[in-house]
Amino acid sequence: MSTTSTVVYDGGHALLVDPAWTAEELEAIADELAARNLKVELGWATHAHHDHLLWHPRFGPAPRWATSRAADVAAEHLNQLRAALEPTLPAGLRSLAGAVQAYDGARLPWRGTVAEVVAHQAHAPGHGALWLPGPGVLLAGDMLSEQEIPLCAETGIEAYRDGLDQLAPYVARARVLIPGHGTPALASTPDSPIARLSADRAYLDALAAPATAGDPRLGDAPDWLLAEHEANVAAARDAQA
Template identity: 50%
Template sequence: MIEVAEGVLVATSRVMSTTSTVLCRDGEALLVDPAWMPDELDAIADELDARGLRVIGGFATHAHHDHLLWHPRFGSAPRSASEATAALARDEREALVAALGADFPAELAQLMGRVDGTDAAIPPSSVPRGFAPELVVHDGHAPGHTAVWLREQRVLIAGDMLSDLELPLPFDPDDLPTYLAALDLLAPLAAQADVVIPGHGTPGSDAVRRLDADRRYLDDVVAGRRPDDPRLANPGMTEEYERLKVLVATAGS
């Protein structure tokens, strides 16, 4: 884990550079999107033990299988997510578990997505002293997708947005305007952030630049222009670009 701000630790998975964020102080920890291979979840538990940290809460930014995970060694602390995320985790549980793969350990699959819904705030009892996470709930990328803003630390946990590796990934034609609206919602926080933590990618100090790049990419695709975006060279991103062109065409028909 690397410390990107005081008490804010980030681990990065070997799969899709998925990030796990830990907020910690005074021996207590809140886990945001712990991910995501079984041995990596075990390694997170090892590091928490080594640091003398007890997990008092968890939070999932959205209802995709790689962001709803947990491990028995994290304990039985309350886990939360937005109302829409919690509903999807419940109603689409079978598909989410299947997305983990047939070889995923049953004890971990059983714990996936066991979150309670809240659009207001993470319960104070789940938050270490010195943190006051603010939830920014929107519908870009996934219904009820949630960014977490740490005002005192000036850290923006962006979920699956503002990535240096992934292009914007709207999920259907209706998500195009909501994705742009989500970027508008995040813009004032990006302007204040010293650190942005994407769900996939590298924490950085360039939140505004990333947000502008996401807007420019979407504007180009909607206008029928080939984007000049270096992220297109990353694995899977050409396919996502082609998929987005189809979504744009569908939205315009």
């Protein structure tokens, strides 16, 4: 698995979003922060999946937040998400996973660039993307990936479609889109933020006629992603029954 970790910094202040994934990688993030003389002022988890709820003691005592719904889900499933981390993290780091507090403000209260919370229910309950209007960057969490199809099993296809609609105004303005899995999308390129949005909408539309679907992300997809696609197809078929 590859999960994107993002550091937003302004002066010596840092906003740390979804730090991941192995103990060595978390250490490397801490090393990079120290090398740049950055102090973590705030941590943000985009949603309550185990690979987005990690932390390291060297990041310091900064508050760690998620939307209230995501924080509730993390608390409800804390034992399960920590158990899922046993293959990759030692016990000391697993004990820090998932310890996020609820935040439902429109903007994150830190001393750096404006970071607006864009909350929706696609992919996971209380998914909280971040929009940075100054640099024009959208931190999309587990959405709008060039590697992964929409993963709808947890909250449903219509919730996913609604989430894309909520993200659309920010996608239209984004110079850079950073997904939780995959590579950044740059405006005015073939793989632009708008192209990512169009691809996900086209995928959802094609679920109604899966025989005609030909999403390139399924071309040489791993078995787990193919299984997610089949689950999406089944859910779309059930919705039409």
